[in-house]
Amino acid sequence: MPPMDQAATLDAVARLIHGARRLLFVTGAGVSADSGLPTYRGMGGLYEDAPTDEGIPIEEALSGVVFQRRPEITWKYLAQIERTCRGARPNPAHQAIAEFQRSHPGSLVLTQNVDGLHRAAGSTDLIEIHGALHRLICTECGRQRQVADFNGLQIPPACPACGGLLRPDVVLFGEELPAAGLLRLEHALAAGFDLVFTIGTRAAFPYVAAPVHWARRAGVPTVEINPDASEVSDLVDYRIALGAAQALGELLARLGSKTI
Numbered sequence: 001m002p003p004m005d006q007a008a009t010l011d012a013v014a015r016l017i018h019g020a021r022r023l024l025f026v027t028g029a030g031v032s033a034d035s036g037l038p039t040y041r042g043m044g045g046l047y048e049d050a051p052t053d054e055g056i057p058i059e060e061a062l063s064g065v066v067f068q069r070r071p072e073i074t075w076k077y078l079a080q081i082e083r084t085c086r087g088a089r090p091n092p093a094h095q096a097i098a099e100f101q102r103s104h105p106g107s108l109v110l111t112q113n114v115d116g117l118h119r120a121a122g123s124t125d126l127i128e129i130h131g132a133l134h135r136l137i138c139t140e141c142g143r144q145r146q147v148a149d150f151n152g153l154q155i156p157p158a159c160p161a162c163g164g165l166l167r168p169d170v171v172l173f174g175e176e177l178p179a180a181g182l183l184r185l186e187h188a189l190a191a192g193f194d195l196v197f198t199i200g201t202r203a204a205f206p207y208v209a210a211p212v213h214w215a216r217r218a219g220v221p222t223v224e225i226n227p228d229a230s231e232v233s234d235l236v237d238y239r240i241a242l243g244a245a246q247a248l249g250e251l252l253a254r255l256g257s258k259t260i
Helices: 006-019 029-035 064-069 071-085 092-103 117-121 179-191 206-218 244-254
Strands: 023-027 108-111 126-128 131-138 144-146 166-170 195-199 222-225 238-240
Touching (some): 006 244, 023 092, 064 071, 092 117, 092 244, 117 126, 126 179, 195 244
Parallel strands (some): 023 195, 222 238
Antiparallel strands (some): 131 144, 131 166
């Protein structure tokens, strides 16, 4: 379709939301930018292209292979990421998505983020496909515990129940995505959505771009909210080149909801 100006695009997307029953939001680090978190590369791109202190790429330091061999290295950088996230609160983008879920029952959030901010904002129908940084799991007995932060944890920490090695319940580089999360997404797509959003993500991973490809095949309209171009920018029906909080606030305002 011919390009629209920003206001016309927002008007058109607001009309689509008004007429939709079920929405799918696929979110990445850009959703948390207004909470003060960096839009990092992968899970640890606080480091851009610089090597770690150990002289290895951050993806290697944050890999399952290194965690098995040298867990203290992986924990060192997980703890740095956690310190960056510490104290962050949901911003108007997270809150707007939760409000859209309340007004459109059956809507789903698929997020790459491990910061837990969607859940804190009130989103309940949520797939945290990369896990949750503050949920720790024992590699020996499987017990889980939720922590507010990593402050005071011995690095690497031991399970208080069995003494085994704890790890955050996140997907490290080179590890498989959780089968249960992928199956849940598959079932959700089979049930259908009326509108698909990608927000604040480069959509570089196939499973992130997959909902856009599904929507194109199904004739479902798609929307990208991202100030920067991504892998799906040329595929979506509507592109809003704004930050997540601003764009979602504009959409709420057009739908008669107060901006959060």
